[in-house]
Amino acid sequence: MSVWEAMEFLNELVDDSDPDLDLPQIEHLLQTAEAIRADGQPRWFILAGLIHDLGKILCLWGEPQWSVVGDTFPVGCRYSEKIVYYEAFQQNPDWHNKHYQSETGIYEPGCGLEKLMLSWGHDEYLYHVVCDYLPAPALAMIRYHSCYPIHREGAYKHLLTGADQTNLNWVRAFNRYDLYTKRDEKMNVSQLKPFYQDLISEYFPEKLAW
Template sequence: MAELDVELPPEVPQAHLVLIDPSEFRPEHRDVQLFRNYIDSPLQERVERTYRAMHTGQTVQFVQDRLAHWGKFDHARLSMLQVIKALDNLVDEADPDTDLPNSMHAFQTAERIRERHPDKEWLILTGLIHDTGKILRLYGEEMWATVGDTYPVGCAPRNSIVFGKSSFSGNPDLSHPVYSTELGMYSRHCGLDALTMSWGHDEYLYRVLQHNGHKLPEAALSIIRYHSFYPWHSGGDYRDFHNPATDDEKLKWVQAFSQFDLYSKSEELPDVQALLPYYSGLIDKYLPSVLSW
């Protein structure tokens, strides 16, 4: 496996990195039914620990605090390739399917899309960058507030959330007179964009792109913002908030993207150095050369 030959500025923090020897990671080639195994995966203890911390700590107040903190975009000035390079040494502890560094997953996803849709440059680039919001972790965010499936805070959790409602037993919002109800602080069919989602890399990257400017279509932003909202796009929950006029198109693109995001995880490791000229061109076409994170 060729590493991404991109120089990182010295101020990129290292304390939160997990040091990786890529030769150790060879995810087995699984049947599609065996992905997203939250019952008895080889990584079960780590995954369950991450989700239980998430379901306890993600409250309305916590998300509001995180939006204010990260919404200053004053943590770093980095190119997209520098961020991907930084994720060489970050493993998603909520993922039961792979122990590969996130940078490898970025290229796996993008290349799978490129095989099927070589004409959709914006979608290929979306596959490459969709998880780069995980740079949150490198700048001190908790793992459980960076990775994993997302869901709305401010209303009662739904059945299809990973590990179920019981994993929220320590969450203080469950005793709140409004936040503990089915609709919570929202109205029926208010639309996804009216929801306050649990804090993590999806919402962060969406806001980074909005803040810095970009040339990606709206469908790309929907994928970035909601690709981890599995209880909605795969579990069929939270449809009482779904507004067909605004959200049907989102659902179509997110569900299509999910097949590439999930099933691209394999033992085939990309030669990222060989791919670099192509992806550098896509980044230059759609994104600023340097972004504020």
Template sequence: MKVQDQFSEKELQPLNSIEQWEDDVLQRYPEGVEPSKAKEEYRNYDNPQRDTVREFYRLNHKYQTYDFVQEKKKEFLQFNRKEMPVWSAMEFLNTLVDDSDPDIDLDQLQHLLQTAEAIRADGHPDWFVLTGFIHDMGKVLCLFGEAQWAVVGDTFPVGCQFSDKIVYPEFFANNPDINDERYNTKYGVYSPNCGLKNVHMSWGHDEYLYHITKDYLPEPALYMIRYHSFYAQHREGAYEHLMDDHDREMFEWVKKFNPYDLYSKSPKPPVVSELKSYYEDLIAKYLPDTIRL
């Protein structure tokens, strides 16, 4: 049964917009502020503006189980919904125009161009620039009817004990895996320092896009795509016990990417017509003529 057939419209879309999640991350981790201070501010549960975010995470933490992740991979990693050029996929993503975001009037394509242009301006390799451009392309899951909490949100491992460093950890009390002896121990189905390549992450746009691009991009780019929402690790260090030395090396790239993702929003729109040729050439350098979604 598809996700959209199991839940009410309110459960499918608890947020006013999918960008509300990233706005909330910005409040938790404001630039230049230590995470501990930001977390204290975030845990003001009496703030009514947090209500939709709390409901989002209540649903996310309840339903993101080990079995749910396996079902989503089986469903979506067949890539049998659409096939199109990457630029067309970005324009398809652009139908997620967000009229309710109070902080920015840019559509999805313009926001991603803005992120990529900030990376390019700092002289990073062209594959890094491309990663900035496509990193949210997996949000097309929303256009396939997926619930918001199965598209965006902080990501975390499933199949082992949920860390109390994950946002709103109390909501995991309603997750069936918390009472399953296969999944509720520190290592669960994994082994010490097994490496994240052996760990199943909660389902969302990060994991989806990783599987779309894993045969084409340099490894640092793939880590950026797959783990940029894994705040419990790259901001809180909660899953060191599952990581190996190679993960730690690669996470330096994730940490380098994160500020461009969070802090590059600006009301000044990029001129798409002036940039399209550059990005189409960049796409052609690394990715196939068409991708399957």
């Protein structure tokens, strides 16, 4: 499936975790990308905006929404109380595993963001699909945009490195567009399509581009 086909396919999905979105998914992707473009950001930044939620197509292949959408968080160490619905972890078998519930768990202190195993979701899935094709900041935006406990709440600092702040700053820069571009304004999909097809071809090999 090409990127554009995936965008059209995703249109069938209604994300139950999204509180402020009556829009079809393709509109949200285009609104995010257009807001980034209007601010004169680099082309890879616009592309990250366009595709960041494409991993949600997992839901359309039968994955339950709880394992695809919603916030992500590190597994294998103590759950931060800043994770949304923290109390629900009591029903997770890891809650009763002392090793997994210690401060650092399966990790070394300061091991860095890349070494953390995050809960599965649309971010992680799409990251693995596109990791060979996009620059590091775009990959950070895609991989960590739902990891609110880290990029918004500042949790898990003891597992991060100083260098992670650079990537997290990109994620925060991206997040402003993701949250604040959700409006009811209609996007002219057919008018915008040529620009975005060009952008997709610039970064992705033919098999993904068309």
